[in-house]
Amino acid sequence: MSKPIKFPKGVNKELLNVADLEKIQEGQTFRIQVTPEMAKNWLETNYDNRKPSKITYNYLVNQIQNGKWQFNGESIKFDENGHLVDGQHRLLAVTLTKKRIDTAVSFGIPRSAFHTMDTGKNRNSADVLSAKGYKNPNVLAAVARQLLAIENNNKDLLKENGLRKTKFDNEDIMDFVHDRPDIPEVVAEAYNVGQKMTMKIVSRSVFCTMYYLFYKRHVNDARRFMESVASGVGLELNSPAWALRHSLEKMYNEREKRKYSHYHKCTVLARCWNAFRKNEKMKRPHFRKIEEMPKII
Numbered sequence: 446m447s448k449p450i451k452f453p454k455g456v457n458k459e460l461l462n463v464a465d466l467e468k469i470q471e472g473q474t475f476r477i478q479v480t481p482e483m484a485k486n487w488l489e490t491n492y493d494n495r496k497p498s499k500i501t502y503n504y505l506v507n508q509i510q511n512g513k514w515q516f517n518g519e520s521i522k523f524d525e526n527g528h529l530v531d532g533q534h535r536l537l538a539v540t541l542t543k544k545r546i547d548t549a550v551s552f553g554i555p556r557s558a559f560h561t562m563d564t565g566k567n568r569n570s571a572d573v574l575s576a577k578g579y580k581n582p583n584v585l586a587a588v589a590r591q592l593l594a595i596e597n598n599n600k601d602l603l604k605e606n607g608l609r610k611t612k613f614d615n616e617d618i619m620d621f622v623h624d625r626p627d628i629p630e631v632v633a634e635a636y637n638v639g640q641k642m643t644m645k646i647v648s649r650s651v652f653c654t655m656y657y658l659f660y661k662r663h664v665n666d667a668r669r670f671m672e673s674v675a676s677g678v679g680l681e682l683n684s685p686a687w688a689l690r691h692s693l694e695k696m697y698n699e700r701e702k703r704k705y706s707h708y709h710k711c712t713v714l715a716r717c718w719n720a721f722r723k724n725e726k727m728k729r730p731h732f733r734k735i736e737e738m739p740k741i742i
Contacts, residue, residue, distance in 0.1 A: 453523055461477075471555070475552075476547065477547075477549075479546050481540050481545065488537065507614075509538055527552075530556065531554075574618070581629075584632060585622065588657065589613075589618045593617065638656065685720040685721035685727050686721065689714060709736075712737070723742075
């Protein structure tokens with residue numbers, strides 16, 4: 446006969462709505478309103494778990510604070526000795542927000558099964574867009590994040606690794622793309638134009654993001670300007686397209702010793718586009734990394 450399951454502090458018959466705790470089977474799951482006090486007590490049973498990720502629990506804090514938390518069947522898990530084995534980020538978020546969440550909680554999970562947890566890949570925005578039938582989902586999701594960051598005037602989110610730590614979740618990305626039905630078509634066009642680049646002087650996502658912003662200002666000019674930058678063919682000396690291509694190539698060649706953020710590259714593209722629209726000449730432009738992105742004309 447197996448040993449009876451031990452439960453963490455605060456778990457009783459009334460909470461689980463059962464007649465006898467000893468009749469609960471190994472791995473049985475209950476839907477529970479987890480309070481901040483419960484979360485605090487349960488975190489005290491956290492042994493041998495990985496170090497908490499600030500990015501992960503801050504994301505969950507944002508979800509809870511903005512009313513986006515939803516019950517999805519994923520459970521907080523305790524082993525047969527009442528020790529927490531999975532769910533520390535959710536519990537940390539509850540203690541930080543001081544708000545309760547509706548979630549599944551499983552008890553009596555064998556400690557030997559610990560190594561099998563969290564081995565799957567979470568659905569990212571690209572996965573969700575692909576499931577909805579959108580083409581080029583990886584680039585489309587990246588473009589949506591960059592456009593959201595630009596609209597929110599948050600240059601920190603446009604740092605080289607910033608978008609991986611973004612506060613924008615799958616729902617934000619889906620809503621953004623859904624509310625702008627022209628984005629998938631323009632991004633697909635931009636992606637095809639970007640394929641003409643003989644070397645990857647700028648990422649596809651940055652190229653497609655700025656292509657979209659230019660396209661919204663003037664369709665034909667955007668096509669003409671970005672195609673000439675991508676191909677590098679027939680560029681007139683000191684023209685904005687030549688200056689942009691020259692600058693992007695310089696950044697590409699310096700990529701090992703200098704880190705240029707997405708924001709910096711977007712700023713370079715915006716400045717050269719504005720000069721192109723004004724029919725101005727540009728001589729070997731020097732772009733400062735602290736420079737603000739100009740308004741696109």
